[in-house]
Amino acid sequence: MAVKIRLARHGKKNAAFFHIVIADSRSPRDGRFIERIxxxxxxxNPATIELNNDSALQWLLNGAQPTDTCRRILSYKGVLLRKHLQEGVKKGAITQEIADQKWNDWVSEKEGKVSAKKSDLAQNSRNSKKAVIEAESKVKEARAEEIAKKKREEAEKAAKANAEANAEVVAEVAAEPVAEPAAEIESTEGEAPAAETTETKE
Known part of the structure; x- marks a missing residue:
């Protein structure tokens, strides 16, 4: 029986997660499986991977064939390296102590890289949030400046209109007294001939 190490899909349409399973190569993707590892x-971010390394290693040594994605996952978790080291021990190329030492060194180095990546992602997230806040504050300041400018322009227009209205009122007020003396002169001229006629009659 051909055995494969592959992924079984679960979860929602746009938020799928996968089980890493040992299954017969002839069974459907989400069908029966032998063991979930x-x-x-x-x-x-980074992707969450939970894996039973010992069980995966045992299945690999027994001849199970991983799919491409599962091969990358096993390589990321170091299972393929352990398989390579164990094959070297079986052939007598290295001792078990050297294999274990190499494995432990690789694990510590990998954990350091993963923790560094997580810290970098956290720092980048903080920086991106800070940049977004700064951009929003700049937009807000620009909007407030535009509103203040419009208010200043409206106030200037209103002040100009008031000044023009006041100037018209002043001009009208200044023009009215000039017309009254002319009327008085006309009335005095009309009264003078009347007085002369009365004197001539006497």
Whole structure:
């Protein structure tokens, strides 16, 4: 029976996660499986991988063939390296102590890289949030400046209109007294001939 190490899909349409399973190569993707050895969630950053390394190693040594994605997952978790080291021990190329030492060194180095990546992602997230806040504050300041400018322009227009209205009122007020003396002169001229006629009659 051909045995494969592959992924079984679960979850929602746009938020799928996967179980890492040992299954017969002839069974459907989400069908029957022999054993579940872990899970893989690509929705997080970095991706969350839970894997039973010992069980995966045993299945690999027994001849199970991983799919491309599962091969990358096993390589990321170091299972393929352990398989390579164990084959070297079986052939007598290295001792078990050297294999274990190489494995432990690789694990510590990998954990350091993963923790560094997580810290970098956290720092980048903080920086991106800070940049977004700064951009929003700049937009807000520009909007407030535009509103203040419009208010100043409206106030200037209103002040100009008031000044023009006041100037018209002043001009009208200044023009009215000039017309009254002319009327008085006309009335005095009309009264003078009347007085002369009365004197001539006497």
């Amino acid at each position: 872990g899970s893989y969630n690509p929705n997080t």
